[in-house]
Amino acid sequence: MGQLNRLMAARNRITALLAVVALLALVGVYRRLPHVGSLQQVPLSSHQRHDESAAWPMALADVEPSSTTEEELEFPPLSSAIALRRPGNLSTVFAVDKRWEAGTFCRDFVEDTFTVPLNVCTGGGGQISCYGSAYSSVMAQCVIEDVLVRPAVVYDTLAWGDRDKRTPGSNATQLVRAPDTSAAAATAPCATPSLQRLMRVTQRFDPTRVLVFEALSSAPARPEDCEAWVEETAFVFTSSCEHVYFRFMAWYSLYKSLLDYGALGSHVILRVDETHHAYMFADFERRLFPGLYPVQELRQKRLCFRKLVTSPWMYSSVPFECKQKRMLRQRCHACGGGGGGSRNASSALSSFALFRKHVLSTCGVDDALPPLGDPRHPKSVVVILRKQYKRHPYDAGKIERVLENEGDLVSGLRWRFPGADVQGIHPEDMDICEQIAVVHRADVLVGLHGAGLVHLWWLRHSAVVVELVPGYERDNPTFRMLAALTGTSYISHNIDDRSVSKYIMKVNVTKVLHTLDSELSSRNLSFQFM
Numbered sequence: 001m002g003q004l005n006r007l008m009a010a011r012n013r014i015t016a017l018l019a020v021v022a023l024l025a026l027v028g029v030y031r032r033l034p035h036v037g038s039l040q041q042v043p044l045s046s047h048q049r050h051d052e053s054a055a056w057p058m059a060l061a062d063v064e065p066s067s068t069t070e071e072e073l074e075f076p077p078l079s080s081a082i083a084l085r086r087p088g089n090l091s092t093v094f095a096v097d098k099r100w101e102a103g104t105f106c107r108d109f110v111e112d113t114f115t116v117p118l119n120v121c122t123g124g125g126g127q128i129s130c131y132g133s134a135y136s137s138v139m140a141q142c143v144i145e146d147v148l149v150r151p152a153v154v155y156d157t158l159a160w161g162d163r164d165k166r167t168p169g170s171n172a173t174q175l176v177r178a179p180d181t182s183a184a185a186a187t188a189p190c191a192t193p194s195l196q197r198l199m200r201v202t203q204r205f206d207p208t209r210v211l212v213f214e215a216l217s218s219a220p221a222r223p224e225d226c227e228a229w230v231e232e233t234a235f236v237f238t239s240s241c242e243h244v245y246f247r248f249m250a251w252y253s254l255y256k257s258l259l260d261y262g263a264l265g266s267h268v269i270l271r272v273d274e275t276h277h278a279y280m281f282a283d284f285e286r287r288l289f290p291g292l293y294p295v296q297e298l299r300q301k302r303l304c305f306r307k308l309v310t311s312p313w314m315y316s317s318v319p320f321e322c323k324q325k326r327m328l329r330q331r332c333h334a335c336g337g338g339g340g341g342s343r344n345a346s347s348a349l350s351s352f353a354l355f356r357k358h359v360l361s362t363c364g365v366d367d368a369l370p371p372l373g374d375p376r377h378p379k380s381v382v383v384i385l386r387k388q389y390k391r392h393p394y395d396a397g398k399i400e401r402v403l404e405n406e407g408d409l410v411s412g413l414r415w416r417f418p419g420a421d422v423q424g425i426h427p428e429d430m431d432i433c434e435q436i437a438v439v440h441r442a443d444v445l446v447g448l449h450g451a452g453l454v455h456l457w458w459l460r461h462s463a464v465v466v467e468l469v470p471g472y473e474r475d476n477p478t479f480r481m482l483a484a485l486t487g488t489s490y491i492s493h494n495i496d497d498r499s500v501s502k503y504i505m506k507v508n509v510t511k512v513l514h515t516l517d518s519e520l521s522s523r524n525l526s527f528q529f530m
Contacts, residue, residue, distance in 0.1 A: 106335035109135040118197045121190040139316045146176040148221040151295040172214040174221040208310040226304035234268040237311035245451035249314035257311045323481035336485040363433035379420035384447035412509035453479045466491045491519045
């Protein structure tokens with residue numbers, strides 16, 4: 001018996017030793033991961049995640065980066081950047097928060113963004129000026145002066161259906177040569193074009209790249225070729241066809257461009273559809289941006305502009321880049337308050353908040369509702385429900401993330417908040433402004449990961465958004481990042497993988513309510529919902 005005990009003790013010691021060796025090996029591997037030491041993890045106190053199967057304390061930096069990295073570019077230091085173009089009346093808008101002062105990441109990337117000259121034209125007329133970002137390798141914005149635009153050709157060039165048919169020099173855009181009254185006639189509008197840097201910071205079908213490429217590869221036009229001249233600053237942007245998240249990313253980028261160039265009150269906007277399919281929310285878009293013209297509806301065959309600004313498309317918008325680039329996530333997350341409470345001074349004055357106010361005003365939504373807990377303000381819980389749909393006409397046809405027990409979730413929330421108006425909504429069945437108004441009144445917004453959660457943008461400062469995250473989307477920080485940038489209080493609840501298929505899934509209602517109770521309690525908000 002004594003010998004057996006000694007053998008068992010020896011085995012236990014060996015097992016313990018092997019466990020220690022394995023742990024040390026794992027620590028060594030972890031320390032060699034590229035994100036460790038370069039970025040600080042998000043404290044769980046400010047951004048909790050809950051899992052139906054286990055805790056998931058995932059830092060924002062842990063998500064795999066995209067294939068393009070900022071190190072590929074050698075941008076000049078910010079000290080040599082161009083002067084900021086933001087109107088003078090907004091020059092001190094961020095002085096209340098040190099994170100938004102001039103020279104900080106939040107100011108230079110999230111707000112001012114395009115500050116690095118790309119030197120597309122270095123001689124002659126210099127009619128094209130392009131700027132990149134010091135923090136991203138896939139963002140650019142250009143200003144083209146004295147340019148002839150063929151709207152029908154631009155439409156066919158940029159819409160999905162004809163992209164592969166595009167040929168260089170299709171005359172979609174042409175620089176207009178100066179009148180033959182001086183030696184300037186012998187000088188090309190852009191004597192020394194250089195597209196190398198612009199090509200490196202734009203994707204293949206980025207409208208900025210396409211329009212500038214067309215202008216430089218087409219023969220210059222003459223002033224008499226223009227049917228009409230537009231003297232106001234004009235903006236051109238491409239908008240997504242059927243995906244509401246990307247639609248708002250494009251609208252935000254356009255609004256931010258108008259803000260940057262001081263053109264909120266006077267402008268012309270050319271909208272290019274991403275596809276030739278039916279365009280959603282066209283009426284709302286025209287109310288959001290008066291002076292907007294779909295290019296396919298313009299009658300002029302040759303329209304000339306004194307100044308044409310390219311608005312970044314949705315794939316290079318600031319929110320998309322913040323969530324897409326691992327090396328930017330921590331810094332973007334810190335700019336808007338981290339999603340840990342009410343919107344602070346910085347987020348209350350950012351372009352995100354200004355765009356929010358513009359959208360609410362367009363829909364006639366009064367943002368001055370009584371505060372949470374006021375008897376005049378009935379408590380509201382809104383659950384965004386998803387129907388089977390294609391998010392894009394070119395999708396293969398499979399539908400993802402439809403909640404099988406959505407009725408149980410709504411019933412559970414009604415039980416948890418007996419004094420609140422709890423409603424499940426299908427946004428597809430509602431007018432866009434009706435969607436925005438319903439969400440704006442919500443004190444708690446709950447939704448499965450999906451495009452409809454872009455509506456968290458319209459929540460009031462005291463509200464909370466709860467994202468239900470399937471296992472295969474846990475590394476996708478889209479709405480966590482949007483909540484951070486807009487200063488919205490955010491809760492993440494991870495759905496148990498064992499109860500999930502990629503298309504139809506169930507959520508454990510009891511665990512969702514537990515997550516909500518825990519988070520509201522930790523943020524001292526529980527009393528407001530009793």
